[in-house]
Amino acid sequence: MNWAEFFSMDGRGFYVWGSFGAFAIAIVVEIIFVRLRAGRAQAAIEDALLADKARGRMQ
Amino acid sequence: MSRTDMSIFKYSSPAMFFPLAGKLLPWFSALAVLFGAIGLYLGLFVAPEDFQQGEVYRIIFIHVPAAWMAMFIYLVMAMYGVMALTLNTRLSAMMMEALAPTGAIFTALALWTGALWGRPTWGTYWAWDARMTSTLILLFLYVGYIALINAIEDKKRADKAGALLVIVGSVNVPIIYFSVKWWNTLHQGLSVSATAPSKMASIMLWAMLTMAIACWMYAIAISLVRVRAIICERERDRILGQERIRRREPAPGSAVASL
Numbered sequence: 001m002n003w004a005e006f007f008s009m010d011g012r013g014f015y016v017w018g019s020f021g022a023f024a025i026a027i028v029v030e031i032i033f034v035r036l037r038a039g040r041a042q043a044a045i046e047d048a049l050l051a052d053k054a055r056g057r058m059q
Numbered sequence: 060m061s062r063t064d065m066s067i068f069k070y071s072s073p074a075m076f077f078p079l080a081g082k083l084l085p086w087f088s089a090l091a092v093l094f095g096a097i098g099l100y101l102g103l104f105v106a107p108e109d110f111q112q113g114e115v116y117r118i119i120f121i122h123v124p125a126a127w128m129a130m131f132i133y134l135v136m137a138m139y140g141v142m143a144l145t146l147n148t149r150l151s152a153m154m155m156e157a158l159a160p161t162g163a164i165f166t167a168l169a170l171w172t173g174a175l176w177g178r179p180t181w182g183t184y185w186a187w188d189a190r191m192t193s194t195l196i197l198l199f200l201y202v203g204y205i206a207l208i209n210a211i212e213d214k215k216r217a218d219k220a221g222a223l224l225v226i227v228g229s230v231n232v233p234i235i236y237f238s239v240k241w242w243n244t245l246h247q248g249l250s251v252s253a254t255a256p257s258k259m260a261s262i263m264l265w266a267m268l269t270m271a272i273a274c275w276m277y278a279i280a281i282s283l284v285r286v287r288a289i290i291c292e293r294e295r296d297r298i299l300g301q302e303r304i305r306r307r308e309p310a311p312g313s314a315v316a317s318l
Contacts, residue, residue: 006103010114015179019118019172023125026164027277034284041291048299052306 073150073290074298080283087283091276098269106263118176119263123251124271126169128278129197130232132162136204137229140222150286152218153293155225156208157286161278163201170194181245189238190246193231200228214293 009016102120109116136155143151173191174184185191204221211217239248250259251267259267291298 009117010108012113012115012179015115015175016117019121019175022171023121023168026168030161030164030281034281034288038284038288038291041288041295045291045295045298048295049302052303 073153073294074301076150077287077290080287084280084283087276087280091273091280094269094273094276098266098273101262101266101269106266107260109263112180115176115179118172120266120270122169122172122176123267124274125165125172126194127271128274129162129166129169129194130235131275132158132165132278133197133200133225133232134229136162136225140225143218143222144226149293152222153286153289154282155204155218155221156289157282158278159201159205160285161281163198163205165274165278166194166198166201170198186245188245189242190235190244193235193238196231197228197235200224200231204228 007013007017098120102117106117106120108114136158139151139155139158142148143155170191173194177186178184204224207224208217208221211220238244239246249255251264
């Protein structure tokens with residue numbers, strides 16, 4: 001089996017790769033968005049604690 | 060309550076679950092990648108062409124796991140919903156919120172891959188057949204739940220309303236599963252069942268089951284990351300309060316502590 005044959009999938013490549021491609025894109029996009037959300041949420045807490053520290057120094 | 064009883068409930072507290080979720084995450088991520096790689100290799104390179112459908116049948120290696128996860132995640136959410144309503148545990152509601160987007164994505168993928176498989180196989184992308192329509196309703200239930208909990212300002216009320224919606228909507232899951240038996244549908248019947256021998260060639264079945272395990276591990280991993288984010292967002296004041304108290308607490312043995 002060569003690669004061109006593999007990607008053509010018997011002439012049904014549009015359907016097969018349209019499915020696998022959508023699956024891959026959905027997972028990659030979900031991972032990016034969830035990691036951004038987790039990063040922002042943790043940063044908000046860390047920022048508040050840093051602000052505490054800064055206030056403590058000023059007093 | 061004895062000490063062992065307490066330990067069971069230990070991880071139902073969001074603050075206690077947060078570090079545990081962080082520890083579990085690399086394991087589930089690694090398992091998802093491992094099973095995904097094996098499943099794709101078996102499905103795309105090892106499994107032979109189907110004698111009836113040709114190469115296009117390979118879509119089932121992602122379509123079936125996506126459809127299974129769509130239904131399974133919803134049932135897990137309903138179980139958390141029952142816990143949220145009866146035991147009033149905050150973490151259950153957070154787990155529901157963490158699972159919903161992943162469930163919605165798997166449902167959308169099941170519909171999308173099904174449409175792309177249906178066109179060359181049945182000659183149509185979509186039919187208002189019982190299984191497809193009930194799966195579309197499942198997508199609406201997921202989206203409806205997400206919209207509902209975000210529309211109610213008071214988080215406690217949002218959690219209760221969301222849990223109720225998910226529990227009532229769970230009646231749809233057996234309808235999806237048994238639709239191909241109960242009605243004369245365009246969608247094919249069950250190829251894999253716990254009670255009957257499989258109608259698939261064994262390598263095809265193994266490829267599909269491996270991909271299903273990969274999707275399951277992925278769903279757990281991504282939900283753990285999301286629930287950690289939700290814990291930080293919703294418990295922010297509580298976490299900050301505890302941290303401030305901890306920092307002000309004098310070290311044991313110090314002058315203030317011995318007073």
